[in-house]
Amino acid sequence: MRQGSSLVIRGGTIIDGTGRKPFIGDVAVVDGRIVEVGTVTIQADQEIDAKGLLVTPGFVDIHTHYDAQAVWSNRLDPSSWNGVTTVMMSNCGVGFAPCKPHERDVLVKLMEGVEDIPEVVMTEGLPWNWETFPDFMDRLAERQYDVDIVTQVPHAAIRVYVMGQRGADREPATDEDRREMARLVVEGIEAGALGFSTSNAIAHKTLDGKPTPTLAAAEEELAVIAEAVGTTGKGWVQIITDFDDPAEELTRLRRVAARSGRPMSLTLAQREGKPGHWKLLLDMIEDANKDGVKLLAQIMGRQIGINFGFEISLNPFCERPAYKAIAHLPFEERLSHLKDPAFRTKLLAEKTEDPSLRRRLNCWDRIFELGTPPNYEPPLEESMEARAAAAGVPVEEFVYDLLLKDGGTTILFRPVTNYVDGNLDACLEMMKHPNTVMGLGDGGAHYSFICDSSTTTYTITHWTRDRTRGEKVPLEWIIKRLSSDPARTIGLEDRGVIAPGYKADLNVIDYDRLNVGPLHVVYDLPASGRRLNQRTEGYVATIVSGVPVYREGESTGELPGRLVRGPQQPEQQAAAAE
Numbered sequence: 001m002r003q004g005s006s007l008v009i010r011g012g013t014i015i016d017g018t019g020r021k022p023f024i025g026d027v028a029v030v031d032g033r034i035v036e037v038g039t040v041t042i043q044a045d046q047e048i049d050a051k052g053l054l055v056t057p058g059f060v061d062i063h064t065h066y067d068a069q070a071v072w073s074n075r076l077d078p079s080s081w082n083g084v085t086t087v088m089m090s091n092c093g094v095g096f097a098p099c100k101p102h103e104r105d106v107l108v109k110l111m112e113g114v115e116d117i118p119e120v121v122m123t124e125g126l127p128w129n130w131e132t133f134p135d136f137m138d139r140l141a142e143r144q145y146d147v148d149i150v151t152q153v154p155h156a157a158i159r160v161y162v163m164g165q166r167g168a169d170r171e172p173a174t175d176e177d178r179r180e181m182a183r184l185v186v187e188g189i190e191a192g193a194l195g196f197s198t199s200n201a202i203a204h205k206t207l208d209g210k211p212t213p214t215l216a217a218a219e220e221e222l223a224v225i226a227e228a229v230g231t232t233g234k235g236w237v238q239i240i241t242d243f244d245d246p247a248e249e250l251t252r253l254r255r256v257a258a259r260s261g262r263p264m265s266l267t268l269a270q271r272e273g274k275p276g277h278w279k280l281l282l283d284m285i286e287d288a289n290k291d292g293v294k295l296l297a298q299i300m301g302r303q304i305g306i307n308f309g310f311e312i313s314l315n316p317f318c319e320r321p322a323y324k325a326i327a328h329l330p331f332e333e334r335l336s337h338l339k340d341p342a343f344r345t346k347l348l349a350e351k352t353e354d355p356s357l358r359r360r361l362n363c364w365d366r367i368f369e370l371g372t373p374p375n376y377e378p379p380l381e382e383s384m385e386a387r388a389a390a391a392g393v394p395v396e397e398f399v400y401d402l403l404l405k406d407g408g409t410t411i412l413f414r415p416v417t418n419y420v421d422g423n424l425d426a427c428l429e430m431m432k433h434p435n436t437v438m439g440l441g442d443g444g445a446h447y448s449f450i451c452d453s454s455t456t457t458y459t460i461t462h463w464t465r466d467r468t469r470g471e472k473v474p475l476e477w478i479i480k481r482l483s484s485d486p487a488r489t490i491g492l493e494d495r496g497v498i499a500p501g502y503k504a505d506l507n508v509i510d511y512d513r514l515n516v517g518p519l520h521v522v523y524d525l526p527a528s529g530r531r532l533n534q535r536t537e538g539y540v541a542t543i544v545s546g547v548p549v550y551r552e553g554e555s556t557g558e559l560p561g562r563l564v565r566g567p568q569q570p571e572q573q574a575a576a577a578e
Contacts, residue, residue: 006045007547011049015475021476026039036500048548050508055508057497059083060486067089068117070089076444078535082539084441085543085544096126096130098161113206124526134188146544150563155181168210169213223256226260244274301463303427305450367383368413371518437485500572504545
């Protein structure tokens, strides 16, 4: 926002991010900060009439993977289309810095496999004008965005940087290796990163099946690095892990967190194979917090799921030989084959051989048509199995023909977590727990089969307005969970609240019109790369640092978003501390 510029939002229903009840009032902004809330008499350079509309803080998405997109684009959509004004990237231990020139391919292949960003997209889009993590931060600081961005130091990158091929091959780190990794993490946090991230998830691997360098990293390696984070007095430790043995693994991570003294975020979801583990984990997390060890379960307001379609990378038949033979073809050519009755007969006669893939791809009682608007809490009687039975058609034929509708653009949804019971009650219980924080939007990743950035908008509409299959929650509570709670968790205490002294990151929302749109495919990445996209409606204005960046979902052309370095405080608190 230019020096001396001002904005007043008049007559809106203010939901201020603290959890207090909504109230009618004005919001005045000068030089990117909120200066007055209530009845504002000053005249501003720009005014927004918010009568009949909601005024909320901008939302904070603490789990994204925009590390690549932030280098080649000024727009971090779809997150920025969902009222998000701050994103945290470099989650799950993956990123592009630090990186020696001869090891770039290692990080590219890892990001390609773990986060589903095509190698050609990164080859075309990454300039690699950095080596160290502070270098990378400096390159980001030179750019302008439609949101603010914050970073973490990724474990896989520093492991490869320090250990070379030994690190990529997951060899044990020596004492010297651990000390050097710890030094690099401190260097990154002192340069402005808000934490350190790592992964112990077996699914995180390159496309050729090589696990992430951090898989099964020794406790002492994590602990030495976490202790180094603790010496800075800033940031957190973010971990994704499978929790196959929840008691053993959480006990180990609790020891690491205790040695660090900093908060630790752990991704949590209800798994199909182990549906009760999440409750055990929450109980253990609660016990740790009672003992002064700050553990947080990072959760989301709907399922973590995958999308199926003939235009995207996954569909229920994609592991069958006939489909693999045409998978490389452009969409229109694939579609021509798929419409051929002889090809249809051949493909449907084949089977998905791998049992784990068959559970994921051909679990017909857990696959649903997503619809318009998308329904993320469908009843089991709307599954492919149930609909095919009602139609008297073999289920695979039913699914095949459904995917060919609308020119082959139909999207199906396969919930993978948080839907064991056929509803979202587990999500509600997680959201209500005092030791959870909402995140996992995953923007900038899984371009061709997941699009979860809309979870922010869906969480508002579903849980406060649209849900018909169970309990709803107060709007002011959800807004707090999406704004001030995640902001405060990562040390950004200057945003997420509508009050004088806070950063003027705001949304003006037509609540009645607020909705998530249908999934569709666009080809707008570098090298004409493909991604799933999902627009929203109802955001009358999204404002970053006092500057409207979107009006009715359309860009204003303004890019006030910047790299944020380190923890932040509201202006009045910063002044009081001096």
